[in-house]
Amino acid sequence: MNGTRAATAATWMLGGLVGLCIATMLGLLFFTLGSGLASLRPGTLERITLADGSSRLAEVVADDGNALLLRTSETRRLGEGYERVRRGDVVARRAPVDAFMIGLGDGRRVLGIGDDAALAAAVGSVGALARVVEVLRPNALGAFEGAGIFLRRLARFVATPPDASNLAGGVLPALVGTVTLVLLMSVLVMPFGVAAAVYLHERRGVGARIVRTAIDTLAGVPAIVYGVLGLGLFVHGIGAGIDRWFYADRLPVPTFGGGGLLWAALTLALLTLPVVVVSVEQGLARIPSSLRDGSLALGATREETLWRLLLPAARPAVLTGFVLAIARAAGSVAPLMLVGMVKLAPASPLDGAFPYLHPSRQFMHLGFAVYDAALASPDAIRGVPRAYACAMLLVCVVIVLNLSAILLRNRLRDRYRALES
Amino acid sequence: MPVNPVTCDPLSSSDLLRASARRRYWRGRVQRVLVAAGASFVLLGLFAIPVYLVAAVAASRASAGVDWAHLGLLFAGSLRATACAIAVALPLGFATAMFSAHFCAPRLRAWLKPALEMLEAVPTVVLGLVAATSFAPWLKSHVATLLALLVALPALLLAAGFAFGRPSRHDGWLPLSVLPLLCAIVAFGLWLSSRAQAPWIVPASPWNATLVGLALGVAALPLVFSVAEDALFLVPREQTQAAFALGATRWQALTTVVLPAAGAGLFAAALLGIARCFGETMIVLMASGNTAIGGFDPLIGLRSLGADIALGMPDAAPASAVWRDLLVATLALLASTVLLSLAAGFVRARLQRRLHAGAAA
Numbered sequence: 082m083n084g085t086r087a088a089t090a091a092t093w094m095l096g097g098l099v100g101l102c103i104a105t106m107l108g109l110l111f112f113t114l115g116s117g118l119a120s121l122r123p124g125t126l127e128r129i130t131l132a133d134g135s136s137r138l139a140e141v142v143a144d145d146g147n148a149l150l151l152r153t154s155e156t157r158r159l160g161e162g163y164e165r166v167r168r169g170d171v172v173a174r175r176a177p178v179d180a181f182m183i184g185l186g187d188g189r190r191v192l193g194i195g196d197d198a199a200l201a202a203a204v205g206s207v208g209a210l211a212r213v214v215e216v217l218r219p220n221a222l223g224a225f226e227g228a229g230i231f232l233r234r235l236a237r238f239v240a241t242p243p244d245a246s247n248l249a250g251g252v253l254p255a256l257v258g259t260v261t262l263v264l265l266m267s268v269l270v271m272p273f274g275v276a277a278a279v280y281l282h283e284r285r286g287v288g289a290r291i292v293r294t295a296i297d298t299l300a301g302v303p304a305i306v307y308g309v310l311g312l313g314l315f316v317h318g319i320g321a322g323i324d325r326w327f328y329a330d331r332l333p334v335p336t337f338g339g340g341g342l343l344w345a346a347l348t349l350a351l352l353t354l355p356v357v358v359v360s361v362e363q364g365l366a367r368i369p370s371s372l373r374d375g376s377l378a379l380g381a382t383r384e385e386t387l388w389r390l391l392l393p394a395a396r397p398a399v400l401t402g403f404v405l406a407i408a409r410a411a412g413s414v415a416p417l418m419l420v421g422m423v424k425l426a427p428a429s430p431l432d433g434a435f436p437y438l439h440p441s442r443q444f445m446h447l448g449f450a451v452y453d454a455a456l457a458s459p460d461a462i463r464g465v466p467r468a469y470a471c472a473m474l475l476v477c478v479v480i481v482l483n484l485s486a487i488l489l490r491n492r493l494r495d496r497y498r499a500l501e502s
Numbered sequence: 503m504p505v506n507p508v509t510c511d512p513l514s515s516s517d518l519l520r521a522s523a524r525r526r527y528w529r530g531r532v533q534r535v536l537v538a539a540g541a542s543f544v545l546l547g548l549f550a551i552p553v554y555l556v557a558a559v560a561a562s563r564a565s566a567g568v569d570w571a572h573l574g575l576l577f578a579g580s581l582r583a584t585a586c587a588i589a590v591a592l593p594l595g596f597a598t599a600m601f602s603a604h605f606c607a608p609r610l611r612a613w614l615k616p617a618l619e620m621l622e623a624v625p626t627v628v629l630g631l632v633a634a635t636s637f638a639p640w641l642k643s644h645v646a647t648l649l650a651l652l653v654a655l656p657a658l659l660l661a662a663g664f665a666f667g668r669p670s671r672h673d674g675w676l677p678l679s680v681l682p683l684l685c686a687i688v689a690f691g692l693w694l695s696s697r698a699q700a701p702w703i704v705p706a707s708p709w710n711a712t713l714v715g716l717a718l719g720v721a722a723l724p725l726v727f728s729v730a731e732d733a734l735f736l737v738p739r740e741q742t743q744a745a746f747a748l749g750a751t752r753w754q755a756l757t758t759v760v761l762p763a764a765g766a767g768l769f770a771a772a773l774l775g776i777a778r779c780f781g782e783t784m785i786v787l788m789a790s791g792n793t794a795i796g797g798f799d800p801l802i803g804l805r806s807l808g809a810d811i812a813l814g815m816p817d818a819a820p821a822s823a824v825w826r827d828l829l830v831a832t833l834a835l836l837a838s839t840v841l842l843s844l845a846a847g848f849v850r851a852r853l854q855r856r857l858h859a860g861a862a863a
Contacts, residue, residue, distance in 0.1 A: 086664060088753030092605060093663030094656050096676025098597035099606075099614070100684050101655070102727075103677060105720060106621045112636070113628055145639060146696070276540020283537070292541045294847065295548040301774065301843030302836065303781025305808045306551060309815060309832045314554045317820050351547045358544070384530035412625030415783035415808065419815050448627045455631050456788055465635045472628045483623045487616050 110476070117473020120466030121234045123219040123227060126180040126192060130173040131166060138180060138192045139164070154192040156207075159248060160463045162190070176220045186212035188249025238470060247425045247453075248464065252471055254429055258422075258444035259478075261431050262346055263410045265440070267403055270350040274357030274406070275399060279387065281358065282365040300355035308416030311348030316340055316420060336441050340421025342430040343440035348416050353406035360405055364398020365391060367497055397493040401486045408482040411475065414448035422446045424453050447475045555833045564823035568830055575794040576831060579804035583786055586715020586800055587722055587779040592772055594719070595726030599771070602727075603734035604742075604756050607674030615731075622724035630788030633717035638708040638789065645712065645801065646702035647695035651688065658687050669751070705801035709791035712800045717785045726775040733767020733850070734760055736857050766853040770846040777842035781835060783808035807835045 129151065130136040139151035139162070148165050155162040181200045183191040191207050193199065204216055214237075217230060241251035277296070281289055320337040328336040337343070368391055376386040392399075414422075423443045430442040455468035598618070602611050641648065662683060672679070705712070737760050745755040761768075783806075791803030792813065811828055818825040 085669060085751060086667070088751055089667035089669055090660045090663030091753060092673055093667050093676060093680065094659045095597045095601040095605065096673070097655070097659035097680045097684055098594055099601045099677035100681045102594055102598050102723065103614075103617065104681065104684065106617060109621075109624065109629070109632065109720070113624075113632060116636070273540045273543045276537045277544045280537045280541035288541070292544055294844075295544050297847045298840055298843055299544070299548050301777050301781075301839055301846075302551065303783065303808060303839055305781070305783040305811050306832055306836050306839075309811060309829070310551050310554060312815060313558055313820075313829070314550065318554075354544060354547060382526055382530050384533045385526070388533070408623050412623065412627070414625070414627045415787070415812055418812050448625055451627050451631055452784070452788065455635050468631055468635070472625075472631050475625055476628055479623050479625060480620065483620055487619070 110480075113469065113476050114473050116466075116469040117471075117476075118231075120470045121231055121238065123182075123217060123222065123230050123234075125176050126182060126219055127174050127176050128180070128194075129166070129171055131170045132172055133170070137164070138177075138194060140192075144168075152190070155189040156191055159188045163463065178221050179218065180220050181216065181218045183207055183213060184215040184217075186214050186249070187244050239474070243425070248467070252447065252450055252474070254426060255445040255447045255450045255471070256474070257429060257431055258342075258426065259411055259447045261438070262342060262349070262417075262444060262446065263407045265342065265346040265438075266349040266353065266410050267407055269346055270353050270357055270406055271399075271403060273350075274354055274402060275361050275392075277354070278358045278361035278365060278402075279392075281362050282391075283383070283387070296355045296358050299351070300359075304352060304413050305415045305419075307348050307352045308419035310351070311344050311416060311420040312340070315344040315347055320344060339441075340419070340423075340443060341441040342421065342438075342444050345417050345420045345422065345444070346440075348420050349410045349413065352413060352416060353409050356406045356409050357402040360402030361395065361398050364395040364401070364493060367398075367493070368394050369497060397489045397496075401489045401493070404482050404486040404489065408479050408486070411482070412448065412479050414446065414452060417446055417449065422449045424449070447471055447478075451475065552833075552836060555829055555836065559826060559829050559833065562821065562823075562826040562829070564821065564826045566823040569823075569827050572794065573827070573831060573834065575796050576805060576807045576810050577834060578796050579790070579794065580780055580786075580806040580808070580835075582711045582798065582800070582804050583714045583718060583790065583806055584776055584779040586711045587718035588772070588776060590715055590719025591722040591726050591775050591779070595723050595771065595775065596730055596768060598723075598727050599730035599734055599768075600756060600761075601677070603731050604760060605674055605676070605752060607672075610675060610677070615728075618724045618727050621720070622728075626721055626782060626784040627788070629717045629721055630785040633713055633785065633789040634709065637716070638713055641713055641716075642705060642708040643701040644695055645705055646698075647691055648712075649703075650695075651691045654691065655684070655687060659683070673752075703801070706799075707791050707793075707803045709789055709803055710801050711790070711804050714786055714790045714804070715800070717789055718779050718782055721782060721785060722775045722778045725778050726771045729771035729774055729846075729850075730768050733764040733771065733853060736767070736854065737763045738857065763857065764853070766849050770849040770853070773842050773846035773849070777839045777846070780842070781808060781839045783812050787812055807831050811835070 124140045124142075126138055126140055128136055128138050129141075129149075137151065137153050139153040141149050142152050142163070143150040146168070148167050149171065151162075151164045151166060153162040153164055177194055179196060180192065180194050181203070183193075183204055185191065185207065189211070191203065193203050195203075200216065200218075204213060207213065215230070215233075222230065238251045239256065240253055242253050243250035277292065281292060281296075316338065320335070320339070320341075324332060324336050324338040372390060372394065373386060376390050377383070381389070421443045423445065426443045426445045428439075428442055430439050430444045431437065432439070450471040451468045454464035454471060598614075602614055606614065659680065662680075741759050741763065742755050745759045746752075750758065786804075786806040787809040790806065790809060792805045792809055793803045794805040794810075795802055811831055814824060814828050818828055
């Protein structure tokens with residue numbers, strides 16, 4: 082009896098740890114998405130009075146229990162308004178309804194209090210020197226107005242390029258760079274991945290065993306090692322060779338001999354190869370053998386069976402592999418830091434000039450924008466909200482891709498179940 | 503009109519007859535070559551990495567010798583980060599796998615596996631961001647809280663199980679029914695710690711091995727879970743059912759039949775988890791502080807092999823001594839992870855053979 086008791090208790094512990102996993106996962110997702118969304122929401126402006134009698138109009142950015150981090154008006158340069166005050170020093174906090182905020186194109190915010198005439202005067206004086214992006218009274222916003230401003234900010238964030246400092250403005254080039262990169266990568270990886278999967282499916286024996294081990298091993302190789310290979314072999318080896326042979330007139334300015342879209346896509350193609358192979362091979366293995374035997378019995382050759390029956394039947398699996406590879410590629414940042422991903426690319430790899438896609442150009446990437454905004458910028462605290470906004474976009478893209486892969490796989494399973502019964 | 507039963511495309515039998523034998527033969531040859539080319543591309547990709555690295559290191563004419571002391575510090579840093587991460591990933595991963603394979607209600611299990619796959623898909627740069635900018639400031643003053651929760655959480659769950667637990671049909675839904683209790687414990691711990699005047703344990707740096715370990719552990723958890731769960735689920739149902747028939751409870755069946763049979767699979771999961779943590783770059787780069795410090799203290803910063811490569815490689819001139827040292831670091835990273843994953847593959851293959859033989863016998 083006592084043993085049963087102990088076993089039940091142990092089961093509870095296991096269940097609790099599973100619950101902890103679920104909670105961690107949900108917490109992580111909601112925290113990232115929530116922080117990303119919160120970074121775009123207009124915050125309340127407060128007039129904060131300190132014990133020494135001084136007072137300032139500011140937005141409270143962070144509150145760690147002991148101190149408040151304030152962001153006051155920034156009239157000269159971005160980031161000058163950040164100020165840390167001890168909680169004990171704060172005498173009064175109130176949110177005046179007539180406080181206004183003028184958002185500028187370079188990310189600065191000028192704050193003030195006053196009626197519409199004062200606001201117009203402030204806009205006039207600030208607007209003479211910088212581009213005014215938005216003017217609002219955050220404390221007087223209704224729910225609908227607040228949502229409207231939030232949506233407008235989201236649209237601006239997704240659909241406009243950043244300003245020259247890369248600390249403000251949108252992330253359109255990074256989004257375009259990420260999408261171009263993963264599409265080029267999938268064009269490179271899919272034929273090889275499907276071919277390798279077919280090989281594994283068709284052959285038994287030493288060759289297949291070696292290839293299978295190779296796939297398993299490739300899946301375990303750290304991403305950064307692919308980056309080193311990309312930089313050393315693709316960029317400095319093959320790229321420099323191409324430059325010597327075809328672009329000698331432009332040397333020493335590198336064309337393919339510097340990091341660029343093509344080499345990054347090739348590196349990612351190697352990185353995602355195991356994902357595609359495993360997915361397609363599983364799809365092929367799930368096809369009922371009766372289908373295959375029937376085709377062979379009717380006189381089709383193995384090749385005809387493969388092309389006309391097995392591969393079309395495994396189409397959802399191929400699609401699953403494609404989607405999973407894209408998700409994996411969109412989320413991997415470390416190898417790209419070595420092969421052509423830059424903080425601010427001078428020209429987009431995708432533009433209106435012939436041949437439209439420029440595989441030798443450097444590019445921007447959402448994942449790198451996260452890293453750069455949060456840690457690599459000179460004053461990190463300013464960049465954190467921006468990093469979370471980028472992270473939110475990245476997580477959304479990856480989650481949507483993975484969900485569609487899961488749905489595809491389920492559809493595939495249902496189809497075979499129908500076939501077998 | 504006959505259709506392909508799977509794709510529902512129209513299928514005419516004359517298609518097959520029209521092609522002459524010769525064309526069919528050649529088409530088959532070409533296709534076989536293409537397929538073999540795809541497979542050899544995989545092999546090429548695998549062998550290109552070590553061949554390039556070894557050749558580049560051997561061809562380097564840098565006059566200075568390899569800085570082994572620095573490399574040793576990096577290796578130790580990677581090991582320390584891995585040890586902290588494994589302390590998180592293994593207990594959670596194994597517990598989740600055991601529960602999912604053996605206790606879980608089928609409907610919950612169908613939901614749990616994709617959910618953890620989703621966790622695996624979260625880009626590591628996002629995990630690094632959360633750890634480095636949001637969790638680090640909290641952890642700086644709450645190391646003691648974290649330790650206390652680590653000890654108290656399983657202990658309180660066990661105690662609650664002793665006090666209130668009755669074996670029931672609904673045990674498969676335990677993770678969800680225990681969730682409020684879990685939240686209550688965590689909230690109470692946080693409330694208690696917020697009342698403390700000064701933190702008991704103060705880490706030397708806000709970015710330290712403990713922080714890295716937590717983030718890295720969460721990143722490695724889905725891999726450990728899926729490999730371990732596969733191994734546990736592979737144990738033939740007949741064996742567990744035989745145990746039930748002999749009067750064993752679910753827990754007894756787990757400890758006496760399933761775990762001994764699938765132990766090797768759990769070992770392989772641990773190896774793969776270690777390899778994953780050892781090679782991870784982005785999380786360590788963002789959350790470790792990147793200072794090359796040796797020692798075993800989990801509360802000081804570290805610099806790992808991967809982070810060193812990511813930071814140093816873009817600026818290193820090819821053919822310089824720094825470049826060569828970075829290539830050696832890459833080689834060390836590659837060798838350790840490949841050895842680990844080969845060992846894991848070997849263990850898994852043997853386990854699979856044995857379990858299949860057991861099922862057939």
